[in-house]
Amino acid sequence: MLIDTTIRSPNNAPRGNHTISMIVLHATAGSARSALAWLTNPAARVSAHYLIDKGGHIYQLVPDELVAWHAGRASWRGQSAINEISLGIELENANNGRDPYPQAQLDALVELTREKVQRYRIPPENVVRHLDVAVPRGRKNDPAGFDWPKFRALVFEQLPPPPPERPPRPSPPAEQRAALARAVLTEAYRQSGAVEWPDWSMARTARVESLGLPVGPSFDLTVGRRNYIAQSFGRDTLASPIGEWRTVIRLGAGKIAGDPLREALVRAVYEQAGETYRPDWAFHQFAEREPIGPPLTPSYRLTVGGVEYVAATYALDVIYSPVGRWKEIGRLSDLLRRNAEPELAEALLERIYARAGSRLRPTWPLYQYAQREQLGASLGPSFRVSVEGRDYVAEAFALDALICEIGRWDQIERLSALLDM
Template sequence: MVRTILQYPALSSAFTMMPAGKRRIDMIVLHATAGSKAGDLFTLMGRDRTHLVSVHYYVSKLGEIYQLVQDKDTAWHAGVSYWEGENDCNRFSLGIELENLNNGVDKYTQAQQDALLWLCQTKIQQYNIPRSRLVRHLEIAPHRKTDPRGFPWDSFKNAAYQGIPDVPPPPPPPPPSPDVQLRDALLDWSYRQVRHVYHPDWAMHQYAIRERIGPPLSPPFGFRANGQTWVAELYGVDAICSSTNDWQTILKLSEITDDGLKTAFRTAAWAEYGVQYHPDWAQHQFVEQKQLGLPLSENVRLTLPDGRAFGTQIFSLDTMYSPDGMWETVDLLSTLANTETNTSPDPALRDALANQAYQRVGTSYHPDWAMHQYAQGNGLGSALTDQAVLNVGTHEYVAMPFGRAVIYSPFGDWGIVHRLDELFEAMVSAFGTGHA
């Protein structure tokens, strides 16, 4: 039986175009959308600019098969993933989404399963896909994904290969080096801290790595300026955006020269943290001049035990303060510490400001901790979250993101502190120098 495949092309900004014959295809990944047809197709076409995903095929509950991305091109469906010694499974897989709520209760219809079976058998034979490489999303991203939940997997997989001689899987590639595994784990973790997913083939994520603009502060969001819709992401050092009319051009907030766009972008970026931007305030003008990054808190009052009071505001790259009532007098936490001699002209104020910044993420400032010393000594800015333990292969690490970089230590070797961006060189070489 031959079925009709309905062509429903995704926007070119939602997948990676590849020359014909240049992409290896030896895996099929099955997904469930956690939605219904109208919303699913809108998102999978790349029209939801705050959640850029795409897929090669979509199978509705009625058994309709839609093709959104051509097989030769790389769809963005797997995210951070790993299978049989390889990561970034988007590179060599076909992604198939099933219309389903993915709650374990919503049923996969018989018409849907029949259409999916035909599609999988067709692609298995077309590309000689081994049995071990017809997989579910939950298998290649086990700590992040559960789809397709409730799907009759064992019986379906047996049916997909019935009458088809299995081919041996390709020889496994050498496993990624420990540094690559660590790098990918830290990137994945840093994006998950802000309810986002790291996509190695997204232009914005490549740009953030190439330009060294620090860890992410937010998932993507949209704003309007100059009659256009823009999509933005916030990072510790800077914010970046792209117009939906020109997805390949990425702009840094600090380098935008158009006053209307810059003000709209900064206002939207600050609003993501619940902070109102006032371009006529001396303190906010100071922020722009000194490039302190993005606000992590509102302006709050800090009173020291000796009775002195200050207005303070935490930014991703520093903490700004003014003596109470003297709003034109603005200074920074970083000026209160001599990192070489560990001295300060005002140690009480320095420690109070530092502790305030760490308390924002649920911890305290410990001047004798190696990570805190490293962050202060290297001007990494404010802590973005508390530290966490990561298991990478057979090793454990403690990681903590600051405005300029994620830092990490082998568990137990607290005196050894490294930066995630030290592991970026090979990635930057692979990305090239363009914005796309």
């Protein structure tokens, strides 16, 4: 594959800590000659990494290691920093849906894309068109008339295995890993206002039943003449009668009315989140039916795209409704799965991280891992831990904490796995 590097664009920026994980295809909406002039014009402030003309000639305008300015306002699977994590490829085409893409051009594109997919280990779902990522949806339609299914089949069918990954750094000794797990667990509890007692029956139950991390401090309540201590974890709320520590009761899902203990627990859980439990509220009824964990915030309002919404953050999801249409309850997880309404999804994600005292970083490896594994809401800012000369960064989520040695971003570990060793 021959790549022409004689024409360079000054319109670029450093990638910083971002890594390439996407490819975005574009159409020039004009001739290759005019596109090259525009993409290399400093006043245009646009560029692409590659341009392929109709004859299959490949121009590289920006080196892969730099950011090219091709995506504009865009979002994909909860990520909005698309330029920082992608390669942009322009195809010479009128972009009117009728202008053909010649075989020579398609062959060059397939060869280039296959090489980049293998080199950067880009998953199939992250090879996209500009029309897929442009915000708002419908802002762009390129590459119009391009045979997308055929192209994807040519790229991904019988793709050779990727090159071997670099060997992982040898794991630290077991005692160091145990010390790391203990330090991360203690900080995760502290961020939620909880105290980590490893032998406490509710903590053991939460670990054994994979309920996740505590999302708030423990609290006392009295039902009838019995006193209880309770605590909410990512998946559920647990309670024990004081003095009967081996008895652990799960709030669970299901009918609350008529069960005095469960009713008292759910009221206390909402009170801890800053809201009064109302069994007639649509959000509270939804949370009673669906496994979205305990509430983390009271309901709040936000306006996106001229539409006013009410939303609430729970440990495992965010639910929302347009104001006045209370039965139309949506879930953030559905928006991310379908890559729908990216502005709303981003606004809801930002609220999660603001509550945790942090900020949304779509390209942050721990965020990407947590989204992929559906670990729920972030519980606090990421933090550093040092053990025997090794420096780690960790972040607590509702269902687990993630740990990574600094600089080894492709080797993320879960706290639960360390605790099970």
